[in-house]
Amino acid sequence: MNASSTPSRRRVVIIGCGFGGLEAAKALSTEAVDITLIDRTNHHLFQPLLYQVATAGLTAPAISGPIRHILRKEMARGNLTVLLGEVKTIDAQARQVTLAGGEQVPYDELIVAAGATHSYFGNDQWAAHAPGLKTLADAFDIRRRVLTAFERAELSSDPVEREQCLTFAVIGAGPTGVEMAGTMVEIARHTLSREFRNIDSRRARVVLIEGAPRVLGAFPEDLSQRAREQLVDLGVEVLTGAQVTDIGPTGLSYQTRAKTADGSERLESHRLPTRTIVWAAGVAGSPLGRELARSTGCNLDRAGRVLVQPDLSLAGHPEIQVVGDLASAKSYLDPQAPTPVPGVSPAAKQMGRRAAKNLLHRMKGRETKPFVYADYGSLATIGRKAAIAMVDMPVFGRVKFSGFSAWLFWLFVHIYFLIGFRNRLFVMWDWAWAYFTAQRNARVVPDAPTPSTLPEHGGSRQAA
Template sequence: MTLISNSANHRHRVVILGAGFAGLSAALKLARAPVDIVIIDRHNYHLFQPLLYQVATAALSPADIAAPIRGIVGRFPNVRVLLDTVEDVDRRTRRVYTAGGRHVPYDDLIVATGATHNYFGKDHWQQWAPGLKRIEDAIELRRRILLAFEQAEMEEDIATREALMTFVVVGGGPAGVEMAGAVAELARFTLARDFRNIQPENARVVLVDANERLLRPFPPSLSRKAAKTLGRLGVELILNARVDGMDANCVRIGSRVLPTHTVIWSAGVRASPAGRWLKVETDPAGRIPVDETLRLPQDPTIYVLGDVASHRNPDGSHTPGVAPAAKQMGRYAARHIASRLRDRPAPGPFRFRNPGQLATIGRHSALGHFGRLKVSGYPGWWLWGLAHIYFLIGFRNRLMVAANWFWSYLTFGRGVRLITGDMPSIAISTRETAHPPSSRHTPTAKSAGPGGSS
């Protein structure tokens, strides 16, 4: 086991677990303080998660929304980055243990390890309904979506073809709404002229949510606008209904069965196993209750931030698990630590200041809620785009995303339509295998039915 020792001057050490929005904001805010900082993350990049769905639908490349952690913090000599996975935390000796055999001592610990998908006790569904939290998830979803059209192009059985061209998105929050709209636009506009035996524009996109309306954090009027916009894109809504079961070939919603081979999960999140590392109680979603200063009530040397924290604001409201909240938490924790080290008055209780909410539903349509101000349609779309470009890290990423969006706006094209990984064997219908290759029927025209038929 390797000990990551303190530097020769034995300065105060802050260890940050996770380089997401909260962890990176804390590191950048603390970087000029008289401390040594160690960032531990299992990836070597910071990911802008709000645009992951655009990677999954071939609008952006993974490199457009990610930046190397070392490239972000490399100019600060007191910041060290470890590419490793946390396995345990010993609060008594103040050490973090990693899968790489390291134990890293700390004076203050910032836990900002984020969240993963929540299948509400049905974790085996993940094999059929992947979520969208990592670059790997986005690439896998892109692969499944594009491959479904390729398989449908070669499939002669009408029922199988229709199942291949049915895409079910579970969860009607911002991520689910954005994903459903993006898949519908991909099929209707980008792929419409790419195939010969199928009509991608007739693909069926179904959005399922257990609530009576979409986008519950938004006002009801904006939820209704979102539903109308999705309807114009051809997305079917099944609201106030829960998914009861699924397998590789279908999704079951009560008595209804939807044949499909592509399910996208966006129905909930579950915090990382930080509660287990810290040996503390968590809520049902795995989040750790923190006090008004974002610290463990049992241990003032540990700050818990972002999706892994359960925090109540002074007015009693819960701090939501969104990127602006994570950034504010990170900056607050950094100020709190710096004030203690400099013997200055600590900042008051953390209070989340909501800058507003944004969600896009496709080309020329987005929703924004900023207190009493509500925007939608074309103005909302421009505001959404400008906000996301502004908050991306790095000039290159901002430039590339803006260029890709401008090109897509002019041409309806998506230039990252790559299917990666090993290709599965494509099942050929029995009707086709009944004849030698020379006598196989060659379709000459598209059908007007869903997905087309030969």
């Protein structure tokens, strides 16, 4: 496949050009190996800002870039080939991967960085009514649903339908659910507030539903409580301890636990009529995890992520490494008490770099090193001027803060980590504009179906 490869050089195949794959490719491009980087899309995506595309705040090119352009300097070195294609099978015995079109790409070393996908916990039929947010296509789909729900409400003369259209549900109060809910309220209360005649968009309800007892459960309890207060201040209805039991075209059902007079607990069933539901509740490893398990016999965790060795390789297959969200990895800062690595972009980047280094160690006959995750803290945005932060600062150690200062900090961190000077400039401008005007610049939905022909739910996806 790689026409420029020299037979004596090791052939490295990297699957996926997200955070993990990109870092691995960059790190190896200066070495005497021939790299083939395969991705099913032509772009690298900055997922942490995907919710901004889904809520019409940013356009797609502001948070993504063509892989060939991002890696142009590395490609100029002559040992990196980029292929647009979806890997379907991995043959660990023959050491080759096969793409959807049947093309075969042989390897000596394989780095799998295919990321994660949505999990509906065995209820895949919910996907049609409650899309998740992972790709640009997902973001376009959600943006269309949110914006056209207001259009449908404006058009409808049926009060029940209008109520359904003006109720938005977000399932799952992790970082994605929280930022989606906070921003949807902003759209209803500020962006659209003077643009309709028959409806008052400010009356729209945004309901955030979480099965656990608190929002942003990965944060300490005090920050989680601050996040809840900020959500409520913005106008989000927060339901915790609520288990979704069914999702359909005109609403969802959920259960809560209630105390009875004798002190025991009973389940109460509720119904939320709504036409727009966003799924932010479950994550599963890419299907390539199952493919690796089939081909190598490696084990998967309950979320379908690949259980890797301390050095990120597979047991019995040192030539295969798995990094990023697809890896169920541990950090060996303390080798006696390894800790689970979270599914976040800094971890994926660090794993990508570690995999590249370990690959070179092995080539030189040296020992590989276990992965150690350098955790600098966590941030979550909630909406305009609202966020929580837990950050390691020199001298002060771990500092927790929330509100406007955390939001500003979140803003600058995300601009800093965006790829490309042009993107940073555009995002900064768009956010400044949105801050002062409450306007969102990416509201054009191409070829949107007219509200009367809108699918009840689960309509076809549209790219933009």
